[in-house]
Every structure is written in structure tokens, then in C-alpha cells.
Amino acid sequence: MDIAIIGAGNVGRALAGSFVRAGHSVTIASRDPEDAGSVAAATGARIGASNAAAASAAEVVVLAIPFASAPEVAAEIAEAVAGKVVIDATNRMSFGPAGPDMDTATSNAEELVGLLPAAHIVKAFNTLFASNQGDPISDGVQLDGYVAGDDPAAKASVLALVASIGLNPVDVGPLSRARQLEGLAFLNITLNIVNGGSWQSGWKLVGAPAPVATAA
Numbered sequence: 001m002d003i004a005i006i007g008a009g010n011v012g013r014a015l016a017g018s019f020v021r022a023g024h025s026v027t028i029a030s031r032d033p034e035d036a037g038s039v040a041a042a043t044g045a046r047i048g049a050s051n052a053a054a055a056s057a058a059e060v061v062v063l064a065i066p067f068a069s070a071p072e073v074a075a076e077i078a079e080a081v082a083g084k085v086v087i088d089a090t091n092r093m094s095f096g097p098a099g100p101d102m103d104t105a106t107s108n109a110e111e112l113v114g115l116l117p118a119a120h121i122v123k124a125f126n127t128l129f130a131s132n133q134g135d136p137i138s139d140g141v142q143l144d145g146y147v148a149g150d151d152p153a154a155k156a157s158v159l160a161l162v163a164s165i166g167l168n169p170v171d172v173g174p175l176s177r178a179r180q181l182e183g184l185a186f187l188n189i190t191l192n193i194v195n196g197g198s199w200q201s202g203w204k205l206v207g208a209p210a211p212v213a214t215a216a
């Protein structure tokens with residue numbers, strides 16, 4: 001698969017490494033070309049000349065940016081991603097007087113549909129810390145890679161991508177389930193903040209039923 005990753009931080013680096021190891025062709029772009037260069041050198045990905053250039057050359061685009069940057073990035077790549085799969089790996093959190101909080105009325109993924117109406121938005125990878133995006137095994141357990149989306153073909157291709165890096169792919173339903181996926185990530189993040197965790201915890205649903213369409 002030809003994949004562009006936008007954002008060369010913790011998530012961009014971890015996913016670039018996993019995708020390259022799985023045999024995918026990866027281009028990474030970021031605001032600072034030096035960051036993209038450093039990830040490319042460490043992982044075997046190529047450097048994208050710009051967000052738009054990376055997205056133009058890819059079949060699938062992964063957003064590994066803070067969601068606050070989404071409007072700016074969406075404006076740059078909107079034309080390039082028309083009809084393509086865009087994976088939203090972002091999370092949603094704010095900090096108020098009572099500590100970390102989250103607006104659950106909608107989700108980043110659903111807001112992204114408004115920013116990139118011609119793309120097929122799929123939520124994936126957000127429930128995994130970067131450590132487990134790079135290594136899907138935690139405490140000897142293969143972690144789940146939850147995928148939510150409204151376009152069946154786009155979701156199928158992302159489930160295959162998730163499986164290709166060693167995660168257990170789980171189809172959790174339509175894109176609106178991104179609200180719960182962003183909630184799962186919030187819970188894991190706050191548990192690590194409150195308890196001084198080592199950011200290695202991950203989600204595994206035991207006994208998950210197979211989706212109706214693929215059940216034996």
C-alpha cells in the first residue's frame with residue numbers, strides 16, 4: 001500500500017516504522033522538513049516535499065497531527081485526497097480546572113468529514129499509544145486495532161492495514177463510533193497520568209463477536 005503520513009512526532013514515527021516493516025511504501029511529511037527527515041532516516045520512509053505532495057502520491061493518508069492543526073492540513077490536502085482513504089489517528093482532550101476533560105458531543109473523526117468532505121474518513125490507531133503502534137504486543141497480549149468508518153471498502157482496506165502491522169483488527173461500526181474510540185483513548189491516557197503509568201497499557205476486548213457480514 002502507498003501510504004502518506006502527515007506529522008512526524010511520536011505517532012508518525014511509530015506508524016512509519018511499523019508500516020515499512022510490513023512492506024508498505026511510506027512517505028512522511030511534517031511542518032518542519034527536518035522532523036520528517038529524521039523519521040525517514042530512522043524508519044526507511046521517504047520524505048514528502050509538502051503535506052499536499054505526500055497526499056497526492058498516496059492511496060491512503062494518515063493524519064498524525066494534533067487535531068488543532070486539522071483545519072490547516074485539511075485545506076492543504078483537500079484536493080489530493082478526494083476519493084481516497086484518510087485515517088484519523090488523532091485524540092481529543094482538553095485541560096480544565098478539574099484536570100483532563102473531553103467533549104463527547106461529537107468526535108474529531110466526524111469533524112474531519114466536514115473538513116474533507118470528498119475523502120473517506122476512517123478512525124484507526126488512536127486507541128494505541130505510540131509505543132504499541134510500534135509494537136502491537138503488550139504483556140504478551142496482541143492488542144486490538146479498532147476501526148470505525150462509513151465506507152465499507154475504505155474500512156476494509158484499513159482493517160487490512162491494521163492487521164498487516166500485527167494488531168488484531170476489530171471493526172467497531174460506523175464513523176460515529178469514533179466518539180467511543182476517542183473515549184477509550186482518553187481513559188487510557190488519564191489512567192497513565194493519574195497513576196504515573198509507563199504508557200504501555202492497551203485495549204484488548206476478549207471474546208469480541210465477529211462482524212455479521214463475516215461471521216461463519
Ligand SMILES: NC(=O)c1ccc[n+]([C@@H]2O[C@H](COP(=O)([O-])OP(=O)(O)OC[C@H]3O[C@@H](n4cnc5c(N)ncnc54)[C@H](OP(=O)(O)O)[C@@H]3O)[C@@H](O)[C@H]2O)c1
Nearest residue numbers: 007008009010011030031064065066067069090091129130
Ligand atoms: N502519542 C501517542 O501515544 C498517541 C497515540 C494515539 C493517538 N495520538 C494522537 O495522534 C496525534 C499526534 O500525536 P503525537 O504524540 O505524534 O504528537 P507530536 O509528537 O506532537 O507530533 C505531532 C506532529 O504533527 C506535526 N504537525 C503539526 N501541525 C502540522 C501541520 N500543519 N502540518 C504538518 N505537520 C504538522 C508536528 O510538527 P511540529 O513539531 O512542527 O509542530 C509534529 O511533527 C495527536 O492528535 C494525538 O492525540 C497520540
